[in-house]
Amino acid sequence: MSEIxxxxxxxxxxxxxxIFPPEKRPLGGRNCFPVLAAxxxxxxxxxxxxxxxxEREMLLxxxxxxxxxxxxxxxxxNAASGEIFxxxxxxxxxxxxxxxxxxxxxxxxSAFRDGLALSLLEGPALWLVNEGTRTTPAQRPQxxxxxxxxxxxxxxxxxxxAATLQPCDWMEVCVLDGxxxxxxxxxxxxxxxxxxxxxxxFHPTKGQRENIWGRPCDEAPGGPESTGPFAILxxxxxxxxxxxxxxxxxxxxxxxxLDVIARGHLVTESCYNVAYPMMALAVTRGDADLKRRSLxxxxxxxxxxxxxxxxxxxxxxxxxxxxxxxxxxxVAWYLLGWMRTLSLLPPEERPEDLIExxxxxxxxxxxxxxxxxxxxxxxxxxxxxxxxxxCAGIAAAIALxxxxxxxxxxYFPAATRAYDALMACTRYDGWxxxxxxxxxxxxxxxxxxxxxxxxxxxxxxxxxxxxxxxxSDCKNTTPQK
Numbered sequence: 001m002s003e004i005x006x007x008x009x010x011x012x013x014x015x016x017x018x019i020f021p022p023e024k025r026p027l028g029g030r031n032c033f034p035v036l037a038a039x040x041x042x043x044x045x046x047x048x049x050x051x052x053x054x055e056r057e058m059l060l061x062x063x064x065x066x067x068x069x070x071x072x073x074x075x076x077x078n079a080a081s082g083e084i085f086x087x088x089x090x091x092x093x094x095x096x097x098x099x100x101x102x103x104x105x106x107x108x109x110s111a112f113r114d115g116l117a118l119s120l121l122e123g124p125a126l127w128l129v130n131e132g133t134r135t136t137p138a139q140r141p142q143x144x145x146x147x148x149x150x151x152x153x154x155x156x157x158x159x160x161x162a163a164t165l166q167p168c169d170w171m172e173v174c175v176l177d178g179x180x181x182x183x184x185x186x187x188x189x190x191x192x193x194x195x196x197x198x199x200x201x202f203h204p205t206k207g208q209r210e211n212i213w214g215r216p217c218d219e220a221p222g223g224p225e226s227t228g229p230f231a232i233l234x235x236x237x238x239x240x241x242x243x244x245x246x247x248x249x250x251x252x253x254x255x256x257x258l259d260v261i262a263r264g265h266l267v268t269e270s271c272y273n274v275a276y277p278m279m280a281l282a283v284t285r286g287d288a289d290l291k292r293r294s295l296x297x298x299x300x301x302x303x304x305x306x307x308x309x310x311x312x313x314x315x316x317x318x319x320x321x322x323x324x325x326x327x328x329x330x331v332a333w334y335l336l337g338w339m340r341t342l343s344l345l346p347p348e349e350r351p352e353d354l355i356e357x358x359x360x361x362x363x364x365x366x367x368x369x370x371x372x373x374x375x376x377x378x379x380x381x382x383x384x385x386x387x388x389x390x391c392a393g394i395a396a397a398i399a400l401x402x403x404x405x406x407x408x409x410x411y412f413p414a415a416t417r418a419y420d421a422l423m424a425c426t427r428y429d430g431w432x433x434x435x436x437x438x439x440x441x442x443x444x445x446x447x448x449x450x451x452x453x454x455x456x457x458x459x460x461x462x463x464x465x466x467x468x469x470x471x472s473d474c475k476n477t478t479p480q481k
């Protein structure tokens with residue numbers, strides 16, 4: 001059998017009179033192209049320069065260019081004969097997410113020969129990443145073979161690049177921490193990617209940020225779920241002028257009665273996206289009050305979000321209701337925020353009550369780990385498919401806690417089991433499958449977290465990269481069991 005190609009990239013032709021939504025902006029200023037429903041215009045065509053015979057199934061792959069709040073159903077056909085090869089759903093896409101359709105070897109061969117036609121069966125224009133600014137070959141439309149899971153090196157080669165750029169909020173902090181971890185372990189490509197990611201959002205003249213709706217927010221202050229990237233910026237460039245947006249966010253979202261950062265509800269995300277950047281600013285500036293407020297944010301999350309056998313994602317300040325219990329990604333935000341925040345302090349300055357809470361939560365979460373190494377998307381609901389990003393975040397927090405001496409070494413095997421299971425969920429070229437979609441309000445009608453629908457999302461890769469780095473550190477410092 002011939003050597004497996006990494007990518008086979010086509011030329012893209014598309015309707016050019018379609019106007020990109022004026023209120024939005026593609027992530028990172030990337031070029032993009034539309035796919036339309038038949039009533040709105042002709043198909044988008046993919047054509048390969050050199051026909052070839054495919055000896056195996058191949059994945060047709062695309063990357064979303066901007067935030068989407070509807071369901072798109074894409075139909076894929078032979079460009080010459082019109083034969084329908086299949087369709088796939090792009091549900092409420094986030095920028096940078098990867099969507100795929102498996103083609104048989106025969107279909108792939110005819111695609112190379114005749115090209116493919118893409119059209120929508122449902123939804124308004126869908127915008128996908130094309131070649132251009134901050135775009136790697138891995139993000140362009142392509143047919144790619146997938147003979148098996150990635151090695152760690154293939155995973156990191158993809159991760160440490162522009163391919164994992166995410167919106168500058170809770171998504172990007174996952175990636176930035178992973179890049180910074182691997183920079184610390186000596187990877188030059190991680191260092192270069194970290195610089196590119198930070199410059200994309202925070203360059204004083206060329207940086208740009210988009211909010212969760214894909215709209216420009218270059219001068220916007222951080223919020224309870226979006227300030228996380230400023231932690232890495234503070235640690236890498238403590239004098240950067242953009243840090244004022246984090247500070248302004250702490251002022252704008254301050255709730256005096258509880259002395260916390262919140263907007264209507266206290267959330268587990270604020271452990272990772274408030275307490276952590278607050279502590280990063282505190283330690284780089286020697287600011288005792290910011291340090292106090294960071295630890296207080298953790299304590300208030302502990303008080304209002306935890307119960308002996310539950311962790312709620314949200315505590316609603318007006319109604320005192322707790323909602324979204326035991327969601328794995330919410331558990332990850334809580335644990336990872338805890339470990340990242342406390343790890344910035346010398347061991348002797350880590351408060352005993354917070355270390356005790358870290359140990360209690362680790363003991364609680366490992367009870368619900370499945371035999372295969374992952375966790376259900378809702379920890380107590382074994383029938384719900386895992387979310388690989390939530391699993392990676394939980395395991396990364398455990399491994400980081402062990403590496404930093406905050407957790408007992410007995411938890412190390414739980415992290416390694418999760419790592420093995422997660423690496424089995426990767427594509428050959430490094431993309432991590434099985435991530436539950438962003439918890440947008442528009443998705444609630446289909447209860448997308450409990451639905452079998454899963455995506456490839458770079459934030460999940462960031463959490464897996466953090467896990468792999470922490471395990472590497474554990475193996476250097478912790479006796480093997």
